[in-house]
Amino acid sequence: MNAAQHRPADRRQRTSLRRIVAIAVVALVFDGYDLVVYGTVVPVLLRDPSQIGHLTPGQAGALGSYALAGVMVGALIAGAVGDHVGRRRVMLTGIAWFSITMGLSALATDITAFGVLRFLTGVGVGALVATAGALIAEFAPPHRRNLYNAIVYSGVPVGGVLASLLALLSSDGDGWRLLFLFGAVPLVLLLPVAVLWLPESPKWLLARGRTERARQVSERTGVPLPASAPDDSEQKSKVGFAALATRRYALATLLLGLTSCSALLLTYALNTWLPEIMEQSGYGKSYSLIFLLTLNGGAVIGGLLASQVADRFGPQRVIATTFVLAAVSLVLLSLKLPLSVLLALVAVAGVGTLGTQVLIYGFVSHYYDTVARAAGVAWCAGFGRLGGIGGPLVGGALLGAGIPVGYAFHVFAGAAVLGAVVTCWVPHQAAEPASPASPAGPLVSGDASVLAHE
Template sequence: MSESSRLSGRTGDHALGRRSLIWVVTLSTLALMFDGYDLVVYGTVVPTLLDDPSQLGPMTAGEAGALGSYALVGVLVGALTAGAVGDWIGRRRVMLVNLAWFSLGMAATAVAPTVQVFGAFRFLTGVGVGALVATVGALVAEFAPQGQRNRLNAIVYSGVPAGGVLAALIALVVPDSAGWRPLFWIGALPLVTLLPLAWAKLPESPKWLLARGRVAEAQAQAARTGIDLPVDAAAPGAERGHVGFGALVRRPLAWPTLLLGTMSFGGLLLTYGLNTWLPKIMQDNGYGASYSMTFLLVLNLGAIVGGLCASLVADRIGAKRVVASTFVLAALTLALLPLDLPLGILLVAVAIAGVGTIGTQVLIYGLVSNYYPTRARAAGVAWCAGFGRLGGIVGPILGGVLVGAGVGGTTAFYLFGGISLVGALVTSLVPGVGHDEEAASSPAAPRSDSSTVSV
């Protein structure tokens, strides 16, 4: 949309707009760092829970695996719930409620007396995690300037693997004599640190207020935050049509929503499958157990650095092309991992595989966040985070089946590579012609960036 079509009373305070954006990005990133911490910290305490029945009671390996999936099921529930209400009640409320929910869930898990209670609290914690993952993308997309949206979304969603790295490092630092419970108490810190800060500094989205027809509030919030509003901001109900999930199941969003959900399913299948089984597969391929943490750290650090670099390209040529390319990149590098490569080259390949798998999922969140109109954005991100989480559940199971069947790491890597190629194909099918994202409701010319559609 041209500059002339925006409000003349746009505040013009670019410094204020930058400060608001910095707060949104910083608070969202920290929230997802704690989310990543939660999703990884369980794996660091499993050996203790299995070896010491005095902690929660006797536990089999099968029960430990089931406990690990409870949080993922909770994430699915939380994401879909946030999508159902986020486009109706706003981004800020969902963020604040679920920061508290997540923190209290971690604190409750830290004092769980039995396996059953521990599992229940892991599920409830996952609900808060899913709601946050599904909401921050919508919030950042509505504050980020055009041309920076993919980069800023990549920064925010890189908080998840960064939190995973943090969990692994803290687990190494905390002495064994302290037990496993302090690790979950650390996960509860947002209740007394991040939540008060978010309450004071996290703004509501002016664009969401406008989309709900709350024009005066939208204009006042735009003045407070330095965020520009689109043309027709004086017209009540600037975005007409179905809201939330109701918009996703109707034309023109139904078909791309199915494709975007499938992309997220594949991305999270690869993310969780590799994070769970890469050390074991490489160990079976002849590498010592001491390399396990090294491979995981390289995989996730590669995802963070590579994902951020790829997001810069996505802002220039469109996220759709970049996501398709990184899926192909994953397929190529996964095919190299079973080969007898020198260790240095192998670590580089693992890092690039991290870009093509975990990094691709980060880019998918950015693509999805910017694809939908404001009235359906939270639901769209929630759908992809929630449906995609099924891939996060399937990935470790699929890897376990392959490892248990003794088919070897080569087959597993080739299968994951094939899934990457399917992801690239699905990405190429996503429609890229739509309306100007900021337009009130009238059709506009197709955008040069083929990664967004709005109605």
């Protein structure tokens, strides 16, 4: 096939990838928005019992954990069904579910209703987070997977930045309700676009034995298919979570879950309690929210830069390094340093917490093959939420006990050190076989040399 014949399929592949990335980014922006928006309103809810009732720091931490418990449930459900029913259905359901429950949260008038809706919102968030990585891994070119994955999951800290900015503009009192109502926007703006533009993964279709349909989608999207489909016995017995329990994946699955657990403990603890910690340290509301903005801004920029390093040298070493950076920055945050230095340290902490979790999702989504990929990412997102659930609870317990706020940073630094150690123990895994030459051709020049390096 000559170069002229390659170009139309090449254009289709680029167009398909851009649409998928755009949809996934916007979905995860609102996931990140939900992650951070609760932390921005915690000070208001603690100080104004007329909103949803009288809250103690411990109760506020528990409310933050309800959403994370929902994320764990949603991620595990998505993993259980995603490798069986496909990526597209799970993504569309997650967008609708998340938007509706987020909007209903704005109407809550008591702690119980708010807590239930936070849990249900988390279910939708978990489904999206667990599926996005699997989807991108099957549409992105192999030598740019970490970068595209980072672009998509950077939507989470971008959502955090958005929540911080809107919180700065909102008023006290009922202003927090408008912040939650804004979270329902994807139902109106994103879902219709996703229904039209989001295709099913041709690799997943092929892995499930739907060969003809896989070829049709591959032709329409320009995405190449693997050299061969899995055999019938693999299709029947080693799909989804069943594949994770095999000797090939079992140890790595446990260690990857613990790695995610460490990163999410740090991420949710800081996003929930950083504004309150900084207020107790003498900074006003605006300054405390600026710290939150800096944390998520650092995660966006640092995560994208680190992903390019990961594409070159492998994600495992980069993740261990960013965990260490997080530990160092968190210890230094407990010291009385100038504001400019504190902001720089918070940005580094953002790279080592949420930025690291972005890299972990990329690592995991490429570690497993197609028939186990959604389950692997779901396990990482779901089991990791145990750390996410613990983060707000630990922070609430420390602040509620009257312990000096700086000590909380030391506890979080310990979790970062644990994450670095566990990451280093994950066994190396052979890369997924590259697709054969296809009509789509490469998205980026130099594919051959990079793939040879991989």
